[in-house]
Amino acid sequence: MKPATALSPWRDPVVLLAVPALLYLVLLYALPLLWLLAKSFVGPDGLTLRPYVDFFADPFNWRVVWNTLGIALWVTLVCLVIGYPAAFALARAGAALQIAMLVAIILPLSVGVVVKSFAWQIVLRRDGVISQFLVGIGLWDEPQRLLFTETGLVLGAANIFLPFMILPIYSVVKLIDPRLLEAGATLGAAPLYRFVKIMLPLTLPGVVSGVAFVFSMSVSMYVIPSLLIGDRFQTLSTLTGRSFLFMRNEQLGSTTAVILLALAVGVVVGSSWLARRLGSST
Amino acid sequence: MVHLQPSFLDVAGAEKSFGAATVLGGVDLGVAQGEFVSLLGPSGCGKTTLLRIVAGLLGVDRGTVKLDGKDITALPPHRRDVGVVFQNYALFPHLTVAENVAFGLKAHRRSATEIREAVKRFLELVHLSDFADRSVRALSGGQQQRVAVARALAVRPKLLLLDEPFSALDRKLREAMQIDLRRLLRELGTTSVFVTHDQEEALTMSDRIAVMNRGAIEQLDTPEAIYRRPATAFALEFVGLSSRLAGTSLGTENGLVHVETAFGRLVAPGSFIKGAPVLLAVRPERIKVDAPGDFALTARLRDAVFQGSKVQLHFETRAGDQLMVETADLPQGVPAPGTEMKLGWAVADTLLYPAP
Numbered sequence: 001m002k003p004a005t006a007l008s009p010w011r012d013p014v015v016l017l018a019v020p021a022l023l024y025l026v027l028l029y030a031l032p033l034l035w036l037l038a039k040s041f042v043g044p045d046g047l048t049l050r051p052y053v054d055f056f057a058d059p060f061n062w063r064v065v066w067n068t069l070g071i072a073l074w075v076t077l078v079c080l081v082i083g084y085p086a087a088f089a090l091a092r093a094g095a096a097l098q099i100a101m102l103v104a105i106i107l108p109l110s111v112g113v114v115v116k117s118f119a120w121q122i123v124l125r126r127d128g129v130i131s132q133f134l135v136g137i138g139l140w141d142e143p144q145r146l147l148f149t150e151t152g153l154v155l156g157a158a159n160i161f162l163p164f165m166i167l168p169i170y171s172v173v174k175l176i177d178p179r180l181l182e183a184g185a186t187l188g189a190a191p192l193y194r195f196v197k198i199m200l201p202l203t204l205p206g207v208v209s210g211v212a213f214v215f216s217m218s219v220s221m222y223v224i225p226s227l228l229i230g231d232r233f234q235t236l237s238t239l240t241g242r243s244f245l246f247m248r249n250e251q252l253g254s255t256t257a258v259i260l261l262a263l264a265v266g267v268v269v270g271s272s273w274l275a276r277r278l279g280s281s282t
Numbered sequence: 283m284v285h286l287q288p289s290f291l292d293v294a295g296a297e298k299s300f301g302a303a304t305v306l307g308g309v310d311l312g313v314a315q316g317e318f319v320s321l322l323g324p325s326g327c328g329k330t331t332l333l334r335i336v337a338g339l340l341g342v343d344r345g346t347v348k349l350d351g352k353d354i355t356a357l358p359p360h361r362r363d364v365g366v367v368f369q370n371y372a373l374f375p376h377l378t379v380a381e382n383v384a385f386g387l388k389a390h391r392r393s394a395t396e397i398r399e400a401v402k403r404f405l406e407l408v409h410l411s412d413f414a415d416r417s418v419r420a421l422s423g424g425q426q427q428r429v430a431v432a433r434a435l436a437v438r439p440k441l442l443l444l445d446e447p448f449s450a451l452d453r454k455l456r457e458a459m460q461i462d463l464r465r466l467l468r469e470l471g472t473t474s475v476f477v478t479h480d481q482e483e484a485l486t487m488s489d490r491i492a493v494m495n496r497g498a499i500e501q502l503d504t505p506e507a508i509y510r511r512p513a514t515a516f517a518l519e520f521v522g523l524s525s526r527l528a529g530t531s532l533g534t535e536n537g538l539v540h541v542e543t544a545f546g547r548l549v550a551p552g553s554f555i556k557g558a559p560v561l562l563a564v565r566p567e568r569i570k571v572d573a574p575g576d577f578a579l580t581a582r583l584r585d586a587v588f589q590g591s592k593v594q595l596h597f598e599t600r601a602g603d604q605l606m607v608e609t610a611d612l613p614q615g616v617p618a619p620g621t622e623m624k625l626g627w628a629v630a631d632t633l634l635y636p637a638p
Contacts, residue, residue, distance in 0.1 A: 187386030
């Protein structure tokens with residue numbers, strides 16, 4: 001339900017406060033980006049879709065798109081499965097524990113991605129902690145290398161992006177009255193029913209923003225795959241980087257960048273639309 | 283209390299502590315089928331804890347809860363058949379009014395037809411039929427409270443618990459809704475336990491009131507009996523107004539205790555040994571001005587408060603004592619402060635307690 005506003009946004013002078021941010025973003029970010037992306041649509045004879053036709057004609061490029069989407073989906077899924085219960089624990093913890101947990105979640109964000117990726121290289125090695133642990137509990141017969149595998153990439157990336165899943169869900173859970181679940185219970189609803197019919201729809205907005213954050217960051221990550229899996233596994237990001245940095249092919253670079261942008265925006269917008277539809281129909 | 287027939291709700295020896303703090307110290311409570319019982323007491327007296335224990339939202343350390351002959355002490359809340367109207371209503375914000383009312387019915391897997399009919403009926407009962415498809419967020423406090431009542435009643439629980447459901451409403455609305463809710467529950471024959479700290483609310487609505495203090499029920503009786511014969515000094519103080527004089531027993535004779543007070547020797551029914559410190563009390567409307575009852579005393583008026591249908595007279599006393607009279611009958615008009623007045627009352631109206 002939309003609250004009635006006295007002033008239309010155009011007449012409200014408070015809107016003027018956004019002008020510096022708007023100027024900054026438009027002049028220094030949006031315009032250069034548009035100019036860069038526009039290059040993919042300009043050929044020697046004017047406007048063209050040739051680069052896109054060429055791109056999708058090559059099966060290797062399909063592989064790259066699939067790699068990009070697959071890794072991003074896995075990272076998002078792992079973050080969601082780990083982050084959702086963690087957000088509940090965080091929101092329902094006592095004050096002191098909550099602060100400790102928030103620090104533990106937020107502080108690692110100040111460590112650069114490069115440093116964390118190198119740290120994961122150590123963890124994922126054949127003699128790394130994960131390998132030793134899995135051998136130790138008997139799940140693996142002998143040490144294996146996770147570094148430079150897709151599993152290793154998903155593990156490392158999910159760790160780095162996890163806070164961006166936990167925090168939006170936490171901020172929503174914190175606002176949910178715990179008595180709603182009690183009310184559900186006194187109306188005869190069993191625990192699973194209460195979760196599905198009360199908690200899930202109410203946390204959906206947090207899940208949607210967490211998924212949007214993590215997916216858009218992991219679909220476009222560059223440093224992490226470079227360090228954890230290397231050149232043999234190309235994503236749209238690494239391909240874009242190679243096109244600009246090594247191949248000096250600006251048109252290919254801007255083409256892959258546009259495709260990446262379209263995919264990321266498409267998945268994020270599409271999934272939140274779907275989630276809202278599902279949410280309103282329960 | 284002696285129950286001749288087994289109670290519909292039967293709480294026996296309920297104990298609950300949080301850490302070192304004992305919140306309930308072995309509470310017994312029996313509620314008959316169709317009865318409306320209030321748990322009345324100050325905040326922290328354990329009334330909400332007792333309600334949550336009956337609902338199954340909190341476990342007991344010791345004791346049992348039986349409902350309709352069945353021991354439900356160990357049952358989780360969703361298998362108890364006990365409805366709750368929460369203090370903040372706890373309506374589901376993502377659902378409409380009708381969906382809120384339908385929630386319990388759906389959880390019980392009732393048929394679509396049955397759900398539709400029950401939702402219609404209960405929204406009619408709380409006069410919210412026109413609001414069925416509204417979001418609960420768009421409702422006023424009073425309307426939200428009615429949705430909460432309809433939602434809890436729609437599944438036809440064996441027992442309805444109400445946790446201060448009127449506390450967020452303004453006075454006028456509250457009084458109208460108290461009468462409405464009482465009538466609705468009586469028509470449906472719903473057994474109800476109502477938690478409140480508001481004595482007027484408890485007196486208005488209840489068949490019986492349990493006056494609670496420090497994790498124990500001090501008195502469980504009809505509103506009239508609690509008002510006329512408070513069992514303890516706490517019940518006297520918490521329900522209604524009273525004149526209270528500290529005194530010392532001079533001994534008991536023929537069921538009457540002679541008490542030495544700041545206003546001289548007074549007499550009250552009871553039994554106290556000589557020398558025991560006592561508290562003597564009278565309800566203010568039982569004291570007559572210039573028309574002595576069984577005995578009379580003289581007091582100097584400190585303050586007169588005009589309250590429309592009656593006048594409240596406060597008299598000068600020793601610190602700790604309180605002497606007040608409520609009367610509708612002052613032929614000479616409201617007297618000026620400082621006036622000496624003769625007050626009297628019947629021995630039978632005098633209440634006597636051990637000094638608190």
